[in-house]
Amino acid sequence: MPRPKSTQPPALGKDGLYRDTFYYKGKQYSIKAKTLPDLYAKIQIKKQQLENGEIVVNKNTTVKRWLEEWLETYRKGHGGDKNYRNYVSIVNHDIVPYIGVMRLCDLTQYDLQRTINQQQGRSKSHASHVLNTIRQAFRRAAINGYLDLIVIENLELPKTKKGSHREITEEERRLTLETAKIHPGGLWVKTILYLGLRPQETVPLTPDDFDFKNGILHINKALKSGANKIGVPKTTAGIREIPIPDIIYDELKAACEACKTPTLFTQQTNDRRHTEASLYCLWNSFKRQMDILAGAKVYRNQIIESKIAEDLTPYCYRHTYCTDLQDAGVPINVAKYFMGHDDIKVTASIYTHHSKKASEDARVLINRHQSSKTK
Known part of the structure; x- marks a missing residue:
């Protein structure tokens, strides 16, 4: 030739x-x-x-x-x-x-x-x-x-939401947890939701990073974007200790004890550490299963009418973790540390997205305070 x-x-x-x-x-x-x-x-x-x-x-x-x-x-x-x-x-x-x-x-x-x-x-x-x-x-x-x-020429953006990510809806949370029961990526998604990790921070996690005695997860490394190499977080704020919540404690502990690979989350086909590409495939597979549970129309194994929002990404779960911290009354400076944010303005931009629960809690507190003033 x-x-x-x-x-x-x-x-x-x-x-x-x-x-x-x-x-x-x-x-x-x-x-x-x-x-x-x-x-x-x-x-x-x-x-x-x-x-x-x-x-x-x-x-x-x-x-x-x-x-x-x-x-x-x-x-x-x-x-x-x-x-x-x-x-x-x-x-x-x-x-x-x-x-x-x-x-x-x-x-x-x-x-x-x-x-x-x-x-x-x-x-x-x-x-x-x-x-x-x-x-x-x-x-x-x-x-x-x-x-x-x-x-x-002269094309314009419509009215959009500020920021690149959002919190999940209650229906999305329900579907996520139902899907997690039957999908291999279930624990991976729940780890992002309940500990607020960046997807890249889940890749190098090992059982040694979990201190179950004190209920702490140590974050000190991450997958480098575009390089498929493990390194330190982009900023020093990324190095942190996150409390392991009770809702996922037992499941993570059991997974770490049963882990026979260098990293906790591995590719299903070869047990190797995840790459950006394999994480992408894992998420698409998980989201597809969610879609089917939600009632998506499938023809010849292809989803032809989706029921899941296209902008639902793993980062939405991380964003939700932050709003959950807000709803739980966690001070913003503490949330900044748990999230690994370098600038508190980033945390504040999420905290200002008041959820219905946060608004209702505020209403109860205001009514209680004002009522006490009349006595």
């Missing part, structure tokens, strides 16, 4: 894959493979498909088909796997369901704005990611001549 023309030989990436690019009619295509022969073969196949018209993108291409091509050509291999998965999730859940069947030539600014408006009431962080994805994908379509650039 002849080697494709290139100014430089294909490089072996950090992911262990060879990657090379080529242009066809002014458009760039990125290909990657485990070996150089496979890489050259894939490039030749891709070129042949383009020559034969098997891969055609033009003004009549649907939005769904264009976004698939955009992800493959302009996002895959251009950044970390985690970023790519985020783009895929946004495309599949926040864009395609609304305008996926439309042709690029029929797309208007009105259609894109209505798509973005679906983010109303969700977190500002997520809505901003959706808006950014739309701008990137359709600007590239405009550059390729498939639509007018004016389509993506």
